[in-house]
Amino acid sequence: MPGQPDSRISARLLYVTTSKYEGDWSSIPHTHYFAEFFYVLSGRGRFQVESEQFEVRADDLIIVNPNIEHTELSLGQNPLEYIVLGVDKMAFDFDGAGAAYSVYNYGAQRDRLLFYLREMLREIEGHEKGYEVICQNLLEVLVLNMMRSAHFAMAPVDNQKTSKECSAVKRYIDSNFGDDITLDTLAKRTHLNKYYLVHAFTRANGISPINYLIERRIEGSKQLLESTNHNISQIARIVGFSSQSYFSQSFKRLTGMTPAQYRKQARQADVEKGKKEA
Numbered sequence: 001m002p003g004q005p006d007s008r009i010s011a012r013l014l015y016v017t018t019s020k021y022e023g024d025w026s027s028i029p030h031t032h033y034f035a036e037f038f039y040v041l042s043g044r045g046r047f048q049v050e051s052e053q054f055e056v057r058a059d060d061l062i063i064v065n066p067n068i069e070h071t072e073l074s075l076g077q078n079p080l081e082y083i084v085l086g087v088d089k090m091a092f093d094f095d096g097a098g099a100a101y102s103v104y105n106y107g108a109q110r111d112r113l114l115f116y117l118r119e120m121l122r123e124i125e126g127h128e129k130g131y132e133v134i135c136q137n138l139l140e141v142l143v144l145n146m147m148r149s150a151h152f153a154m155a156p157v158d159n160q161k162t163s164k165e166c167s168a169v170k171r172y173i174d175s176n177f178g179d180d181i182t183l184d185t186l187a188k189r190t191h192l193n194k195y196y197l198v199h200a201f202t203r204a205n206g207i208s209p210i211n212y213l214i215e216r217r218i219e220g221s222k223q224l225l226e227s228t229n230h231n232i233s234q235i236a237r238i239v240g241f242s243s244q245s246y247f248s249q250s251f252k253r254l255t256g257m258t259p260a261q262y263r264k265q266a267r268q269a270d271v272e273k274g275k276k277e278a
Helices: 107-126 131-150 159-176 183-190 194-205 209-227 232-238 244-255 259-277
Strands: 012-020 035-042 045-049 052-056 060-064 070-074 081-088 101-105
Touching (some): 081 107, 107 131, 159 194, 159 209, 183 209, 209 232, 209 259, 232 244
Antiparallel strands (some): 035 081, 045 052
């Protein structure tokens, strides 16, 4: 059942720190390959996650999944102070909706959560023998307590399974790049949380699944530009682009030339090759 896992949490604590901002302040929108937890200690502020902006207050816990653009904004009258954790090898499923983030208020469990968070901070500051093991154990207890209260679930993280699924995604894109493929399409095929899929695929291949799809479509279009007389609009449609303009923009960004310029260059090269062989 959600919130009641029957095995150890595979998450790894990357860092835990406190932040407090005086006056009006905002960070630059950014992403991480890992999840972040923000526990608001005091003050008021706003978070922006992708295109959504919302207010936060004391005892709110904001969880942002991996690879999601976000930023924090503090309000001058009541500066925002929070504890933030970076947690690798974990993504979250909020109510089965595949959301990028979620917000919970833990006012009723404040003392319990702050005990674990402050113990982590104390261990990291002290750097005594075994502090990393203690922090890892505290993280696991903290996450299980949060899940018990809020009823969200972790995305399954099975490295062997994930590796197989990432390979399957790559093969699927290679064979079907001309189809209408979205991140949701790939997540449904693999039964992985889509944000964890992006994280895992990028780590395995050095490129996100959607960028890989675009590159694969461009490679397919090159073959058609070289070997057929289809016009640019037809080729864009065949390889899966929604419009000729988006195709042309993507092609130039990746190759440094327009599709028409590439076709002209390829045909000139064929002519020169024919002359040499004659």
